[in-house]
Amino acid sequence: MNRALRIGVLELQGDFYEHEAMLQRCGVQPVGVRRLAHLLDDRGEVLVDALVIPGGESTTIGMLLDELGMLEPVRQLVRPPHALPVLGTCAGCILLAREVKSEPQLKRIGCMDIEVQRNAYGSQVDSFECHVRSEQFADGEPLRAVHIRAPAITRLLQPESVRVLAAIEGRPVIVQQGNLLACTFHPELTTDTRVHQHFVAMVRARTRKAMPKST
Numbered sequence: 001m002n003r004a005l006r007i008g009v010l011e012l013q014g015d016f017y018e019h020e021a022m023l024q025r026c027g028v029q030p031v032g033v034r035r036l037a038h039l040l041d042d043r044g045e046v047l048v049d050a051l052v053i054p055g056g057e058s059t060t061i062g063m064l065l066d067e068l069g070m071l072e073p074v075r076q077l078v079r080p081p082h083a084l085p086v087l088g089t090c091a092g093c094i095l096l097a098r099e100v101k102s103e104p105q106l107k108r109i110g111c112m113d114i115e116v117q118r119n120a121y122g123s124q125v126d127s128f129e130c131h132v133r134s135e136q137f138a139d140g141e142p143l144r145a146v147h148i149r150a151p152a153i154t155r156l157l158q159p160e161s162v163r164v165l166a167a168i169e170g171r172p173v174i175v176q177q178g179n180l181l182a183c184t185f186h187p188e189l190t191t192d193t194r195v196h197q198h199f200v201a202m203v204r205a206r207t208r209k210a211m212p213k214s215t
């Protein structure tokens, strides 16, 4: 059986629209997530196969998640046994990070074993684009990495379980840990679907595993 994937996109703040357009280009119909009822029904059944946390302002998204009563439920869903796949880009990467340099109080999901530093390259005017070669995305051109007030991944807290899929000058910019995929830049602002396709493949692989065998 091959049912349509339901990939939730957190629509609290940031560039969720661009992620939704990207998922559509990957053949997936996105599901907007603005409150807890979009994630869990009243019997506690999970309504999405995965979640995308967009770029934007991590402090705002974290605060809204908390105020809307979604932070703890999302944290629970992301952890085993449910292990909901999550893609976080830029602010989304910060929200996934277990440690945020100098800002331990920042409200976040905090389930991925990375340390990040917010605004690591400076302010808005120091935003930049570059090209990244990656073995994971080796087909075709290098990835175009749009960094907007981007964070840096400054440390892998569990190097044995966090895979670096792409790095710039030795600094990880795309990392994966089991069901979690984080990217310090914005693939959703380009026309290159490879990072999203990789995420969709992660979600499909997991959904297939979780499905009862049809006879």
Ligand SMILES: NC(=O)CC[C@H](N)C(=O)O
Binding pocket: 054, 055, 056, 057, 058, 059, 089, 090, 091, 092, 094, 118, 119, 148, 149, 150, 151
């Ligand atoms: N483009 C982005 O998502 C910027 C992230 C932002 N600087 C933050 O710390 O939340």
